[in-house]
Amino acid sequence: MMYxxxxxxxxxxxxxxxxxxxxxxxNEVVKVLIGKKMRVExxxxxxxxxxxxxxxxxxxxxxKSVLVEKTIPNIPKSRLQKFRLTELGKETQKKxxx
Numbered sequence: 001m002m003y004x005x006x007x008x009x010x011x012x013x014x015x016x017x018x019x020x021x022x023x024x025x026x027n028e029v030v031k032v033l034i035g036k037k038m039r040v041e042x043x044x045x046x047x048x049x050x051x052x053x054x055x056x057x058x059x060x061x062x063x064k065s066v067l068v069e070k071t072i073p074n075i076p077k078s079r080l081q082k083f084r085l086t087e088l089g090k091e092t093q094k095k096x097x098x
Contacts, residue, residue: 022092026062030093036071036082059083067092
């Protein structure tokens with residue numbers, strides 16, 4: 001018995017841009033991040049002292065949500081590393097600070 005393989009015609013899909021669901025901690029980072037800031041500067045603005053907690057609950061989720069980006073992405077552990085808002089981050093900042 002012979003089977004005929006049918007491949008459906010592929011059409012481009014439109015993906016709407018939506019504001020990602022973010023944690024309150026990520027919103028706090030977005031609110032205080034103006035320009036480029038080092039991790040320590042952001043921590044101080046938020047009144048946080050624990051580096052591990054800050055990375056786990058604030059920076060890593062902010063990076064994963066594409067609201068924040070590193071200024072030196074090729075060297076993630078650079079001592080000169082800073083963070084800034086992406087375009088989506090800037091849009092989100094406008095919405096949550098209104």
